Amino acid sequence: MQKEIEIALSPAHVNDESLILKEGVKKLGISEKRIQGFHVRKRSIDARGKQVLFRLRVVYFVDEPFEQPQFYTKLQQVNNGKPVIIIGAGPAGLFAAYRCLERGLKPIILERGKQVQDRRRDLAKINREGIVNPESNYCFGEGGAGTYSDGKLYTRSNKRGDVQLVLSIFVEHGAPEDIMVDARPHIGTNKLPHIIQSMRERIIECGGEVHFDCKVVDIVDQFGSVKGVKTADGNSFEAEHVIVATGHSARDIFELFHKKGWLLEAKPFALGVRIEHPQSIIDQAQYHCSIRPENLPPAYYSLVEQVNNRGVFSFCMCPGGIIAPCATDLDEIVVNGWSPSKRNNPHANSGTVIQINLEDVAKSTEDAFAMLDFQRAIEQKAFQLGGGNLVAPAQRMVDFVQNKVSNDLPSNSYKPGTRSVDLREVLPDFVHQSLQGALPIFGQKMRGYYTNEAILVGVESRTSSPIRIPRDKDSFQHPQIAGLYPCAEGAGYAGGIVSAAIDGINCVDAIKL
Secondary structure, eight states: OEEEEEEEEOGGGTTOHHHHHHHHHHHHTSOGGGEEEEEEEEEEEEOSSSSOEEEEEEEEEESSOOOOOOOOOOOOOOTTSOEEEEEOOSHHHHHHHHHHHHHTOEEEEEOSSOOTTTHHHHHHHHHHHOOOBTTBSSSSSTTOTTTTTTOBOOOOOTTTSOHHHHHHHHHHTTOOGGGGTBSSOBOOTTTHHHHHHHHHHHHHHTTOEEESSOOEEEEEEETTEEEEEEETTSOEEEOSOEEEOOOTTOHHHHHHHHHTTOOOEEOOEEEEEEEEEEHHHHHHHHHTSSSOOTTSOOOOOOOEEEETTEEEEEEEEETTOEEEEOOSSTTOOOEEEEOOTTOOSSEEEEEEEEEEOHHHHOSOSOOTTHHHHHHHHHHHHHHHHHTSTTOEEEEEHHHHHTTOOOSSOOOOSOTTOEEEOOGGGTSOHHHHHHHHHHHHHHHHHSTTOSSTTSEEEEEEOOSSOSEEOOOOTTTOSOSSSBTEEEOHHHHTSOOSHHHHHHHHHHHHHTSOO
């Protein structure tokens, strides 16, 4: 029989298999000889007490042979399979393609951007020169936005699908096995490109197709059913099933739907700033120490507070991370964060945002573009105040709360550069005031957080799509067009790498053979 129990170990002993065995013997109250093996199912850090501990959920095999958990995908050769067009090669698109291979369908991925390795040159140009390629940037290209913005795999999407399956496919293609057990799994921007490339190669080996620099400009329909797509280079691809997995920043897709008279809906999204501290401040606060021990990873935090009847919360926290310029057009500022696998940079950053509702923006609920237009206007204002070349408007934390323009700005990780401004000129009043009220309270919750050593960089605005593409809850198809599957983050049905991957899988599962 198998027995699952929780044990607690010090950071120095978290990988000590003999100690894990002894703890199991003690808690189960049985002879060591009866335990034939074990595996760790889940691992998390507990820093609530004076002593930091790792808590492990361990499955012990008692009086039965030990078997390691097995996760693998059975893929088929699909050269002659029924075609499924997938617009976008982000996590939703890639995992949709994988599910196609399992079901004997032929995935045809059309990606507007470049291969994952080729994207690096465009990202370097963004960071060094402040020049954005609208088709190849932190949001567009193979792997989608998550590839070069961290690869955090934390999700609450267990009810939507098989999270462990998604993680196992990443492991199969080179991700560390630790992601299968860590409570907050993380791959790292330095490792993700090789994993994404491996997945693409596997898709092609099995008979799928992947086309880069291939921007979809039209979705062809006839008598209420999808027939295929047309691309900017003049090519056409035919299929009875099209999955739209274009991500939250593909505004041209929303405009295409609008032009064709297909239903769209305005959707709430979150807006704020990215806040960066020295990582040492976060470590000291969370681990109750002056210097973080070597056997503990850089500390993480999650903060939330109600201010003026609005929730203010941290989002996409990056220990040992970098603030990245994630604009997709030439005249806007958008910031996000990422970390390498070791999370060994000297700064920690997190989006700190509040939700924007339609009533904050427009009197009418009929304008599907009201939230997007609001989002775009703030991003363009941030660009203007930064002065160009993706220089971002910024302010020290205490100065921000006290309405003071900072005399100077602390050293930070945002490579295009920061400019001291009054962020009231960028953020709407209700956003600014909610943030002002929350930050001192966060400082009471976490010692050292509220400090002028921290910098606020604007704007964090692409937390999710400001538009939803409706779909039927059972068939996953657009209510007006049979065979058209709005998918994942760009359609308003996911909020990160894993949930997007699961939604891609679910869209393929909805296809009737």
